Amino acid sequence: MTSTPSDSPAPMAPDEGPGGVRVRLSGLRRTFPGGVPVISGMDLDIAAGAFVALVGPSGCGKSTLLKLVAGLDRPDAGTLTFSPPLEHTRGARNPIAYVFQDAHLLPWRSVLDNVALPLELTGVPAPERHAAARALLTEVGLGDATARYPAELSGGMRMRVSLARALVTRPRLLLLDEPFAALDELTRNRLDDQLLALWKELGMTVLFVTHSLSEAAYLAQRAVVLSRRPARVMLDRRLELPAERRASLRSEPGFARELGLLQEALERGDAA
Numbered sequence: 001m002t003s004t005p006s007d008s009p010a011p012m013a014p015d016e017g018p019g020g021v022r023v024r025l026s027g028l029r030r031t032f033p034g035g036v037p038v039i040s041g042m043d044l045d046i047a048a049g050a051f052v053a054l055v056g057p058s059g060c061g062k063s064t065l066l067k068l069v070a071g072l073d074r075p076d077a078g079t080l081t082f083s084p085p086l087e088h089t090r091g092a093r094n095p096i097a098y099v100f101q102d103a104h105l106l107p108w109r110s111v112l113d114n115v116a117l118p119l120e121l122t123g124v125p126a127p128e129r130h131a132a133a134r135a136l137l138t139e140v141g142l143g144d145a146t147a148r149y150p151a152e153l154s155g156g157m158r159m160r161v162s163l164a165r166a167l168v169t170r171p172r173l174l175l176l177d178e179p180f181a182a183l184d185e186l187t188r189n190r191l192d193d194q195l196l197a198l199w200k201e202l203g204m205t206v207l208f209v210t211h212s213l214s215e216a217a218y219l220a221q222r223a224v225v226l227s228r229r230p231a232r233v234m235l236d237r238r239l240e241l242p243a244e245r246r247a248s249l250r251s252e253p254g255f256a257r258e259l260g261l262l263q264e265a266l267e268r269g270d271a272a
C-alpha cells in the first residue's frame with residue numbers, strides 16, 4: 001500500500017518528540033570486499049533516549065558502524081535490533097536521521113525548502129511542512145534566515161540547517177558523523193549546546209561520532225572508545241559528570257578526569 005498525505009502521522013508540536021529507540025548490536029560484523037575486516041563481532045546495547053559518543057582512531061570503522069545502524073550498509077553477520085520496532089514509531093516519518101560532516105544542502109533551494117525536503121518527499125502538504133521547518137529553524141536560531149540560500153550562509157549556519165532538516169521528521173534515532181568537525185571552536189561549542197537542548201526537548205536516541213574527546217565528554221552521557229581496525233570496544237563508560245552541561249564544566253577537575261580515562265583508552269586502542 002502506498003502512503004498518502006492522509007496516512008501521515010499527525011503533525012507534532014515543536015516541544016513534542018516521539019522519544020528514543022533502544023538499539024542493540026549483537027555480534028555485528030562487516031568485512032569489505034578485498035578482505036578488509038572493519039567490524040568484527042561488535043556488541044552494544046544503547047538505551048532508548050541515550051546520548052552516546054563514539055570515539056576511536058581514524059579509519060577504525062566508526063562511519064561504517066553508523067552506516068550499518070542507519071541501514072545504509074548491511075552487516076555480514078550479527079543482528080541489529082530496534083525496540084520498539086521502527087515501524088511502530090509514533091509521529092516519526094523517518095525514524096532514523098543522519099547528519100554528516102558536510103551539510104549536504106541543495107544550493108538551489110532556500111533554507112526553508114531544504115529543511116522541509118524530507119517532509120516533501122513523504123508527501124506532506126506545503127503548509128504543514130513549511131510550518132514544521134519554520135519551527136525547527138527557529139529552534140536552531142535561524143528563524144530569520146528561512147528565505148536565504150545555502151551560499152549565503154556561514155559554515156555554522158549551514159550545519160544548523162542540516163541539523164534542523166534531520167530533526168524535521170522527528171526521528172527516534174539521530175546519527176551524527178563528526179558534524180561540527182570543520183567549524184571553529186566557538187561555533188562548535190555553541191552547536192554542541194544547541195544539540196543538547198534539542199536532545200533534551202525531543203528525547204531521541206543520539207549516536208555521535210567525534211574525534212574530539214572533549215566534545216564527547218561534554219555532550220554524552222556514555223562514551224564508547226573503539227580500537228583501531230577491526231574496531232573493538234576498549235572502554236564503555238557512563239561519564240560521571242553533572243546532567244546539566246555548562247561551558248564552565250570544561251575547566252573542572254571531574255571533566256579532566258573523564259578526558260584522561262578516554263585518552264588512555266584511545267591510546268591503548270590505537271596500539272592494540
Ligand SMILES: Nc1ncnc2c1ncn2[C@@H]1O[C@H](COP(=O)(O)OP(=O)(O)OP(=O)(O)O)[C@@H](O)[C@H]1O
Binds near residue numbers: 060065
Ligand atoms: N565501501 C568500502 N569499501 C572498502 N573499504 C572501505 C569502505 N568503506 C570504508 N572502508 C574502509 O574501512 C575502514 C573504516 O572506515 P570508516 O570510514 O568506517 O572509518 P572511521 O573510523 O569513520 O574513519 P575516520 O575517523 O577517519 O572518519 C577504512 O580502512 C576504510 O578504508
